Amino acid sequence: MALQPHHDGSATYVPEQEPALGQRAPVFVRVPEGADVHQVHVRTTGDGEPHFVEATVDHTKDGDVWWRADVQVRNPVSNYRFMLTGTTGYRWLNAAGLAGHDVPDNGDFKLVSHAPPPAWTRDAVIYQIFPDRFARSAAADGRTPPDWAIPCDWDTPVIGRGPETPYQFYGGDLDGIAERLDHLDRLGVNTVYLTPIFPARSNHRYDAASFDTVDPLLGGDAALARLADAVRARGWRLLGDITSNHTGDAHEWFTRALADPRAPERELYYFDESGDFESWNGVRSLPKLNWGSAELRRRFATAEDSLLRRWLRPPYGLDGWRVDVANMTGRRGADAYTHEVARLLREVVADTRPDGLLLAEHGHDHTGDLDADGWHGTMNYVGFTDPIWSWLRHGDQPVPNFLGTPGGVRRRDAEAILATMDTYRSLVSWRSYTQSWQLLGSHDSARIRTVVGDAARQEVAAGLLATMPGTPVVFAGDELGLTGDNGEGSRTPMPWHRPESWDQGTFAAYRSLLTLRRAEPALRHGGLRWAHVDADTLVFLREAPTGTVLVLARRAAGSPVRLAGLPAGENLYGGAPALRPDADGTVTLPADGPTFQVWRLA
Numbered sequence: 001m002a003l004q005p006h007h008d009g010s011a012t013y014v015p016e017q018e019p020a021l022g023q024r025a026p027v028f029v030r031v032p033e034g035a036d037v038h039q040v041h042v043r044t045t046g047d048g049e050p051h052f053v054e055a056t057v058d059h060t061k062d063g064d065v066w067w068r069a070d071v072q073v074r075n076p077v078s079n080y081r082f083m084l085t086g087t088t089g090y091r092w093l094n095a096a097g098l099a100g101h102d103v104p105d106n107g108d109f110k111l112v113s114h115a116p117p118p119a120w121t122r123d124a125v126i127y128q129i130f131p132d133r134f135a136r137s138a139a140a141d142g143r144t145p146p147d148w149a150i151p152c153d154w155d156t157p158v159i160g161r162g163p164e165t166p167y168q169f170y171g172g173d174l175d176g177i178a179e180r181l182d183h184l185d186r187l188g189v190n191t192v193y194l195t196p197i198f199p200a201r202s203n204h205r206y207d208a209a210s211f212d213t214v215d216p217l218l219g220g221d222a223a224l225a226r227l228a229d230a231v232r233a234r235g236w237r238l239l240g241d242i243t244s245n246h247t248g249d250a251h252e253w254f255t256r257a258l259a260d261p262r263a264p265e266r267e268l269y270y271f272d273e274s275g276d277f278e279s280w281n282g283v284r285s286l287p288k289l290n291w292g293s294a295e296l297r298r299r300f301a302t303a304e305d306s307l308l309r310r311w312l313r314p315p316y317g318l319d320g321w322r323v324d325v326a327n328m329t330g331r332r333g334a335d336a337y338t339h340e341v342a343r344l345l346r347e348v349v350a351d352t353r354p355d356g357l358l359l360a361e362h363g364h365d366h367t368g369d370l371d372a373d374g375w376h377g378t379m380n381y382v383g384f385t386d387p388i389w390s391w392l393r394h395g396d397q398p399v400p401n402f403l404g405t406p407g408g409v410r411r412r413d414a415e416a417i418l419a420t421m422d423t424y425r426s427l428v429s430w431r432s433y434t435q436s437w438q439l440l441g442s443h444d445s446a447r448i449r450t451v452v453g454d455a456a457r458q459e460v461a462a463g464l465l466a467t468m469p470g471t472p473v474v475f476a477g478d479e480l481g482l483t484g485d486n487g488e489g490s491r492t493p494m495p496w497h498r499p500e501s502w503d504q505g506t507f508a509a510y511r512s513l514l515t516l517r518r519a520e521p522a523l524r525h526g527g528l529r530w531a532h533v534d535a536d537t538l539v540f541l542r543e544a545p546t547g548t549v550l551v552l553a554r555r556a557a558g559s560p561v562r563l564a565g566l567p568a569g570e571n572l573y574g575g576a577p578a579l580r581p582d583a584d585g586t587v588t589l590p591a592d593g594p595t596f597q598v599w600r601l602a
Contacts, residue, residue, distance in 0.1 A: 003032055003529070003531060003565060004032070004035075004097075004098055005029060005030065005031045005032070005035055005037065005082075005084055005093055005098065006029070006030045006093075006527075006529050007027070007028070007029045007030065007082060007093060007109065008095075008109075008430055008527040008528055008529070009109060009110075009429060009430020009431065009433075009434075009527075010430065010525065010526055010527030010528075010543070010544065011525065011544065011545060012028070012526070012527050012543055012544060012545060013027060013028045013029070013030070013527060014026075014027055014028075014111070014430070017116075017431075018116045019073045019111050019112075019113050020073065020113055021073055021075075021076060021113040022072075022073060022074075023072075023073045023113075024070040024071065024072050024073070025070065025071050025072075025073055025111055026068055026069070026070050026071075027042065027068070027069060027070075027071050027080065027109075028058065028066050028067065028068050029055070029066070029067050029082050029084075029093065030064045030065075030066055031064065031065045031066075031067060031084070032063060032064055032065075032565075033060070033063050033064065033065055035084075035086075036086030036087055036088060037065075037084045037085065037086050038085065038086060038087070039054070039084075039085040040054070040055040040067040040069070040082055040083065040084055040085070041053065041054050041055060041069075041082070041083040041085070042055055042069040042071060042080055042081070042082055042083075043080065043081050043082075043083055044071055044072065044074070044078065044079065044080045045078075045079045045080075045105055045108075046072060046074030046075060046078065047074060047075065052083070053069050053070065053071075054069070055067040055068055055069035055082075056068060056069070062565075063565055071111060073111050073113050075113075076112065076113050076114055076372075076373070077110050077111070077112050077113075077114075077371050077372075077429070078110065078111045078112075078113070079105050079108035079109070079110055080108055080109050080110075080111070081093060081094040081095075081103075081107075081108045081109060082094075084098075094107045094108050094109060094426065095107050095108060095109050095110075095425065095426035095427075096422055096423065096426035097422060097426075106427060107426045107427065109429075109430070110371060110428070110429035110430070111429075112371055112429045112431050112432075114371075114372070114373040115350065115373065116431065117357065117376040117377070117431070117435045118320075118354075118355040118356065118357055118376075119355075120237065120319075120355060121357055121376070121435060121471060122434070122435075122471075122524060122525060123190070123518075123524055124190060124191045124237065124471050125188060125189045125190050125191065125471075125472050125474070125514055125517065125518070126189065126191040126192075126193050126239070126437065126471060126472065126473040126474070127184050127187070127189040127191065127192055127193065127473075127474050127476060128193045128195070128439075128442060128443065128473055128474065128475045128476060129177060129192060129193065129194050129195070129476050130172075130195050130204075130443045130476065130491050131172050131173065131174065131177065131194060131195065131197060131205075131218055132169065132170050132171070132172045132203045132204075132205075132491075133158075133170055133172055133203075133476075133491050133492060133493045133494065134172045134176060134177055134180070134476055134493075134494055135172055135173075135176030135177055135179060135180045135494060135496060136154070136170075136171050136172055136173060136176045137173050137175035137176040137178075137179060137219070139173065139175060139219065140171045140172070140173045140175075140176065141171075143171065143173075143216070143217055145169050145171070146169075146201075146217065148167055148201045148202070149167055149168075149169035149203075150164055150167045150168050150169060151169050151171075152168050152169060152170050154170060154493050154497070155493075156168070156170070158484070158488065158489055158491060158492055158493075159488070159489075160484065160485065160486050160488045160489025160490075161486065161488065161489070165488045166202040166203060166204060166488075167202065167203065168203055169203055170203070170493055171217070172218075172493070173217065173218045173219045173223065174197070174214070174218045174219045174223035174224055174226070174227045175219050175223050175226065175227070177192070177194075177227055178226060178227045178230045180494075180496070181230055181231070181234065185234065186511065187474070187479055187507070187510060187511055187514065188510075188511055188514030188515050188518065189236075189474060189514065190234075190235070190236045190237065191236060191237040191238075191239065191319075192231055192236060192237070192238050192239065193239040193241070193322060193473070194238070194239065194240060194241060195241045195443055196208060196240075196241045196242075196243065196324075197214050197215060197218055197224065197240065197241075198210060198211055198213070198214065198215060199213065199214075199215040199216070199217075200215065200248055200250070201248060201250050201285070202248075202285075203491075204443075204491075206243055206248075206286070206324060207246075207247070207248030207249070207250070207285050207286055208243060208247050208248050208251055209247075209248050209250040209251050209252070210251060210252055211242075211247075211251075211307035212307070212310075221316075224311075224316050225315040225316055228315065228316050228317050228318070229315075232317070237319040237320075238317070238318055238319055239318060239319055239320050239321065239322055239357065239359075240311055240318045240320075240321050240322070241321070241322045241324060242307070242308070242321045242322070242323055242324065243324045243325065244289065244300070244323050244324070244325070244326065244329040244341065244345070245280060245288060245289060245324065245325035245326075245328045245329045246279065246280045246286040246287055246288050246289055246325070247286075247287060247289065248285060248286065248287075249284065249285045249286070249287055251287075253265045253268050253269075253299075254268075254269060254287050257269055257271070258277075261275070264295060267290065267293045267295060267296070268289060268290060268293050268295060268296045268299075269287050269288065269289060269290055270287075270288055270290050270332060278332060280325065280328070288328075288332065289329075290332075290335075291329065291330040291335070291337040291340070291341050292335055292337060297341075297344060301344055301345055301348045302344070302348060306348070308321070308345060308348050308349065308352070309348060309352045312349065312352045312353050312356055313352065313353075317353075318356075319353075319355070319356060319357060320349065320356040320357025320358060320359065321345075321349070321356075321357070321358055321359070322359045322360075322361065322379075323345070323358065323359065323360050323361060323375070324361050325361060326338075326342070326360030326361050326362060326369070326375060326378070327360070327361065327362045327363065327364070327366070327369065329341055329342075338369065339369070339372055339374060341374075342358075342360070342369065342372065342374025342375050343372065343373050343374045345358055345374070346358050346373060346374050346375070346376075347373075357376055358374070358375055358376050359375065359376055359377055359378065359379070359436075359437060360374075360375035360377070360378045360379070361378070361379050362378045362379060362381070362382075363379075363381050363382075363444075364381070364382055365382060365424075366378040366380070366382070366383075366424075366428075366436075367424060367427035367428050370428045370429070370432040370436075371428055371429050371431075371432050376432075376435050377432055377433075377434075377435035377436035377437065377471070378432075378436045378437070379436070379437045379439060379442070379473075380424070380433075380436040380437060380438055380439070380470060381439075381445075382420075382424055383420070383421055383423075383424030383425060383433075383436075384421065384438040384439070384468070384470065385438075385439055385440060385441065385445070386409060386420070387412075387417035387418075387420045387421050388417070388440065388461055388464060389409045389448075389451045389452075390409050390410055390411060390412040390416075390417055391411075391412060391413070391414055391417045391555060392451070392452040392457045392460060392461055392555055393409055393411055393451050393452060393453075394451075394452055394453030394454070394457065395453060399446060399450075399451050399485075400446060400485075400486055409451070413534075413535035413536070414533050414534060414535055414536065414537060414538050414555075415533055415534070415535065418530065418533050418538065433469060433470065434469045434470055434471075435470075435471065436470050436471065437470065437471050437472075437473045438465055438468060438469075438470035438471065438472055438473065439465070439472075439473040439474075439475065440461050440462070440465055440474075440475070440478065441475050441478065441490065442473070442475050442487075442490075443475065443487060443490065443491050444487040445486075445487055445490065446484060446485050446486055446487075446489075446490060447475070447477070447478060447482055447483050447484040447485075447490045447492075448461055448462075448478055449478070449481050449482065449483050449506075450483045450484055450485050450490075455481065455503060455505055455506050455509075456594040456595075457555060457594050458478075458481070458506060458509075459506070459509045459594070459596055460553050460554070460555060460594050460595070460596045462478075462506075462509055462510050462513055462596075463509075463513055463551070463553060463573070463596035463598070464538075464553055464596075465513075466513035466514055466516060466517045466523070467513075467516075467517065467523050467542065467549070467551050467598065468528070468540075469526075469527075469528050469542075472514070472517070474510065475490070476494060477492055477494055478510075479506060479507050479510040479511075480494075480495070480501075480502045480503055480506065480507060481502070481503030481506040481507075482495075512573060513573065516572055516573050516598060520542075520547075520549055520572070520600070521544055521546045521547070522542040522543060522544040522546060522547055522548060522549045523542055523549060525544050525546075526542035526543050526544035526548075526549070527541075527542065527543045527544070528540060528541075528542060529541040529543060531550070531563055531566075532561050532563060534558070534561075535558075536554055536555050536556045536557075536558050536593065537552070537553070537554050537555075537558060537561060537593075538551075538552075538553045538554075539551065539552050539553075539561060539563070539589065541601075547600060547601070548600075548601045549572070549598060549599070549600055549601070550566065550569055550579070550598070550599045550600075550601055551596075551597070551598050552574075552576075552589050552590070552595070552596070552597040552598075553595075553596050554590075554592070554593035554594055554595050554596075555593060555594050556593045556594060557591060557592050557593040558591055558593065559591055560588050560589060560590070560591040561588070561589040561591075562586050562587070562588050562589075563586065563587050563589070564584075564585055564586045565585065566579065566581065566587050566601060567579075567581065567601050567602040568580055568581060568587075568601070568602045569587070569599030569600060569601045569602065570599060570600050570602075571597065571598070571599050572598045572599060572600050573596065573597065573598040574595060574596055574597035574598060575597075576589075576590045576595075576597045576599075577590075578599070579599050579601075
């Protein structure tokens with residue numbers, strides 16, 4: 001796979017990372033000197049009409065010709081792509097790559113002039129905690145389990161499938177989390193994300209009974225304030241989880257609405273003439289919110305004492321929200337309020353704390369919901385998690401994906417998973433792609449160790465998590481090699497009292513990889529250029545003005561990969577020899593596998 005003409009949205013190619021509406025922003029395209037390109041135009045579609053600008057050669061460096069053109073940021077999201085003309089005609093270069101045929105505009109590169117996401121997120125490494133299963137403080141022993149709960153000892157096996165699954169209660173609390181922050185520090189994360197913490201009638205708490213207080217079973221409001229103080233004392237961030245699509249059926253809003261058709265809360269939900277109500281996916285305990293209601297918008301977001309604002313303020317000071325079921329929020333039949341709601345929530349978050357994050361959950365195609373002035377990014381299951389799973393999965397038993405597609409996650413070669421990642425990446429801006437969460441699993445999925453089967457392949461997966469663009473998210477326990485074959489079965493209590501059960505090699509790998517990400521600016525802010533792909537191998541470059549990193553990921557041993565045109569490189573991870581170009585300027589990468597290797601290029 002020879003290096004091709006290349007452009008992405010990183011600072012190397014788009015120096016103005018926060019363009020203003022009306023500005024003319026320079027963009028660069030990099031063309032190998034041997035490529036058949038003697039003229040470059042940039043095609044834009046300002047106000048919906050195509051327009052061409054001829055690019056000029058800006059400079060030549062290390063065997064590449066850098067062409068420059070200025071793109072007018074005519075609209076809040078301005079599309080552009082490159083027309084590369086040679087002796088045999090022209091090709092298009094858009095965010096999906098090179099094409100020798102005409103292509104639609106939806107795969108174009110994009111400049112976004114909406115207010116940028118908070119700057120801190122570009123350097124974030126997030127640790128996801130399911131509070132009931134993470135850690136118990138001494139105070140937890142004095143709390144009486146609620147009537148819905150099935151009390152469990154910390155070593156009671158998790159029931160992954162069955163009617164008892166939502167009610168197993170282990171009693172983890174927020175003070176328990178605060179007592180274990182040293183573990184997170186050793187791992188190398190800097191942001192804590194908590195799944196819901198409001199009172200509910202389940203262990204997952206996505207069926208909130210109130211948004212006005214922290215569940216007393218977790219220690220109440222004071223425990224959240226203590227945890228927030230402990231997180232901030234380390235210079236870290238703390239994120240909450242909010243359900244904008246539904247409440248629980250025990251929520252005070254819903255119980256009033258159900259009891260009295262004339263209650264003001266009735267309009268917050270979808271009731272029909274018979275008194276029946278809409279719920280999330282037919283789950284009756286999760287009645288769906290109606291965002292056509294001005295009163296809902298006031299209570300949830302715009303009021304000075306709204307739930308969205310309250311928890312972002314002192315003494316709690318959450319740094320933002322992950323929005324549960326964002327893909328369904330505001331969507332119901334003919335109702336299509338999703339973008340309005342996303343914009344409203346973002347305005348309120350920014351008004352309450354300008355550096356607040358608003359991150360959406362999508363389990364499938366998210367591309368139509370980003371790049372507006374709403375969600376900053378998404379949980380990138382389809383563009384990262386599922387492709388990595390399908391490349392590294394082991395065995396012949398079905399592996400269920402997040403949304404339960406028939407047949408589950410199928411084993412695919414690297415060419416197919418790269419095509420999947422590139423397809424989803426090409427349909428959103430570089431900004432939305434890099435601000436989205438890349439994850440190997442979560443409380444809603446199988447654990448990565450179960451999917452890939454062994455420590456060696458998990459190390460490859462963790463390497464990709466740490467080195468590809470986007471915000472890496474580690475689900476608590478993955479770093480210890482914990483297992484689980486579905487979402488509920490993966491909500492495993494952390495084995496603090498059984499350190500002999502930890503996979504210390506996996507923990508060391510995660511720790512080293514996250515340390516590497518912090519140390520190398522190119523891994524946090526650089527572009528992405530693919531250098532080689534075959535069935536068992538992925539090779540890519542992360543390039544930034546500060547330097548370039550080369551990454552090799554192999555799921556199995558194979559033939560050595562030889563790449564031309566690269567300089568010498570120092571190995572930063574994996575233990576392979578330094579790269580030294582031979583007489584014809586070619587470097588050779590290791591053939592063993594599974595392996596994950598990283599070099600800093602000279």
